[in-house]
Amino acid sequence: xxxxxxxxxxxxxxxxxxxxxxxxxxxxxxxxxxxxxxxxxxxxxxxxxxxxxxxxxxxxxxxxxxxxxxxxxxxxxxxxxxxxxxxxxxxxxxxxxxxxxxxxxxxxxxxxxxxxxxxxxxxxxxxxxxxxxxxxxxxxxxxxxxxxxxxxxxxxxxxxxxxxxxxxxxxxxxxxxxxxxxxxxxxx
Amino acid sequence: xxxxxxxxxxxxxxxxxxxxxxxxxxxxxxxxxxxxxxxxxxxxxxxxxxxxxxxxxxxxxxxxxxxxxxxxxxxxxxxxxxxxxxxxxxxxxxxxxxxxxxxxxxxxxxxxxxxxxxxxxxxxxxxxxxxxxxxxxxxxxxxxxxxxxxxxxxxxxxxxxxxxxxxxxxxxxxxxxxxxxxxxxx
Numbered sequence: 555x556x557x558x559x560x561x562x563x564x565x566x567x568x569x570x571x572x573x574x575x576x577x578x579x580x581x582x583x584x585x586x587x588x589x590x591x592x593x594x595x596x597x598x599x600x601x602x603x604x605x606x607x608x609x610x611x612x613x614x615x616x617x618x619x620x621x622x623x624x625x626x627x628x629x630x631x632x633x634x635x636x637x638x639x640x641x642x643x644x645x646x647x648x649x650x651x652x653x654x655x656x657x658x659x660x661x662x663x664x665x666x667x668x669x670x671x672x673x674x675x676x677x678x679x680x681x682x683x684x685x686x687x688x689x690x691x692x693x694x695x696x697x698x699x700x701x702x703x704x705x706x707x708x709x710x711x712x713x714x715x716x717x718x719x720x721x722x723x724x725x726x727x728x729x730x731x732x733x734x735x736x737x738x739x740x741x742x
Numbered sequence: 743x744x745x746x747x748x749x750x751x752x753x754x755x756x757x758x759x760x761x762x763x764x765x766x767x768x769x770x771x772x773x774x775x776x777x778x779x780x781x782x783x784x785x786x787x788x789x790x791x792x793x794x795x796x797x798x799x800x801x802x803x804x805x806x807x808x809x810x811x812x813x814x815x816x817x818x819x820x821x822x823x824x825x826x827x828x829x830x831x832x833x834x835x836x837x838x839x840x841x842x843x844x845x846x847x848x849x850x851x852x853x854x855x856x857x858x859x860x861x862x863x864x865x866x867x868x869x870x871x872x873x874x875x876x877x878x879x880x881x882x883x884x885x886x887x888x889x890x891x892x893x894x895x896x897x898x899x900x901x902x903x904x905x906x907x908x909x910x911x912x913x914x915x916x917x918x919x920x921x922x923x924x925x926x927x928x
Contacts, residue, residue, distance in 0.1 A: 578811065586807070587799045600802055604811045608818050681791050682798060689795065704792040709759050725750040732753060732785045739788075 559623035567615035578607055581624075584706065585631055591701045592635040594690045602638050606631040621715055628706065629716045636694040681739075688738035696731035703728055745771060752782045753789070 557565075557573075559580070565573035585606060590599035609630050617626050689697055695717055702708040702716060714724035748768050754760050755768045772779050 578808070582804065582807065583801060586802065587796055590799045591796050596800075596802065599799075600807060600810070604807070604814055607811055608814050611815060612818065612822070682795050685788075685791055685795050689792075700792060701796065703753075703757070704789055705796040709757075710754055722750070725754060728753050729750040732788050735788050735792075736784050 559627075560617075560619055563610075563614050563617045563623055566611060567617070574607075574611055577610070581627065582607075585627075588628070588701060588705055589631060589635055591689070591705065592632070592694065592697050593638065594686070598638060598642075602634050603631065606634050609634070622712070624706070625708070625712050625715045628702065628708075629718075632698045632702070632716050635698065639694050684739050685735065688735050691738060692731050692734055696727050696734065699724055699727035700731040700735070747771070747775065747778055749778075749781070752778065753785055756782060756786050756789070 557576075559577065562573045562577045562580075566577060582603070585603040586599055589603040589606075590596055593599050593602065606627070610627060613630075617623065689700075692700065699713050699717060702713050703710075708716070710724045710728065711721045713728065714721045717724060717727065719727070748755075748771055751760060751764065751768050755765060755772075760768065772782065
């Protein structure tokens with residue numbers, strides 16, 4: 555039987571290296587993708603998601619099990635993403651988020667293929683390519699709220715736990731984020 | 743349209759997060775409100791596109807990622823160990839022989855001494871900032887003597903102090919502020 559995240563967390567608190575490895579195996583993809591979507595930059599996403607795992611290792615003993623492990627871990631990750639964005643705000647103003655393809659050294663953004671025909675696929679790619687820069691214009695809280703919902707399937711209550719706010723405020727973050735995205739896309 | 747637009751409840755409604763009562767209320771509203779229906783449809787489309795955005799993020803080289811994570815973890819453990827060691831040494835250093843096993847007493851005594859010095863220094867600086875009566879009198883005397891010099895400043899500014907000492911000595915005999923009453927140096 556696979557140990558639960560909560561069990562692994564308890565073992566990590568007792569400095570069990572194998573448990574930590576297994577935990578990273580389980581969450582690295584989701585953590586990296588969420589960080590990448592929030593930060594809009596792959597190098598930053600790698601650094602910040604790694605830092606989140608380090609924090610997990612260091613503070614596993616403080617996980618009290620009152621919330622789900624994923625809520626607790628994503629709170630660490632999202633806080634690190636938001637802090638990272640705050641620290642780099644002045645720099646981002648000078649060098650706005652690069653669009654896919656701007657930097658040949660970075661991997662090009664490549665939406666996954668769909669089962670729909672090539673025409674639908676092109677439309678989907680176009681829609682996604684407009685969404686990505688629009689996402690970058692949301693506030694960090696709104697972006698995190700929207701992405702936690704779409705990527706992690708978090709409920710408003712869980713989003714509230716991650717963002718340290720009430721369920722009602724989390725709903726407002728999601729609502730405003732989606733409304734802002736609609737507005738930004740309609741402008742184009 | 744029925745009642746207030748349940749704007750923030752539309753997405754939870756679409757995602758099935760609402761309680762039965764809330765769900766029924768939003769559903770009733772949607773039946774009568776074309777604006778909210780349109781908003782819900784648009785939001786739903788954005789949500790499904792957003793899911794694709796996330797899926798479109800390409801994975802890094804995981805072996806490299808894990809190697810980087812291991813390096814960071816080692817660095818973090820080394821740094822934590824060095825911080826712990828520094829604390830241990832500090833604790834040991836504080837156990838001075840004079841104070842035996844009472845570092846808190848030593849810190850407390852030092853704090854009291856610093857506080858006493860600060861109070862004394864503060865009082866001293868307070869005296870110097872407010873001049874005493876004698877100092878004020880001296881300042882007044884100087885001011886009254888300086889007035890004569892200032893009244894004849896146009897003379898003084900043309901004098902070479904060493905060569906015109908006589909003129910300076912009898913400066914008070916000149917009429918105050920009269921430019922024709924002075925000797926200019928040749």
